[in-house]
Amino acid sequence: MKVYRFLTGPDDSSFCHRVTDALNKGWDLHGSPSHSFNAAENKMYCGQAVVKTVHGKDYHPDIKLGEQ
Known part of the structure; x- marks a missing residue:
């Protein structure tokens, strides 16, 4: 199953840390970042x-x- x-x-750096954490947990970048x-604010x-x-x-919405 592929998850997204x-x-x-x-x-700021907190966003970069969240992405870095995901990458180190086996996630791959998909597409370009958006701003x-x-x-x-x-x-x-x-x-x-x-x-x-x-x-x-198997996928389930819950x-x-x-x-993952």
Whole structure:
């Protein structure tokens, strides 16, 4: 089974740490990162899709993707 997550967060080192943590847990980058500006907060936000192949499991909408 292939699983997908879209990580989001403020454009700071905490976001980079979340992506780095996912990579070290076997997730792979999928596509390019995205950026958006929240004018109400005057802040930039980042997003990055990650994917992972998980063997021996079947998809169910209740699975916790971050725990795979």
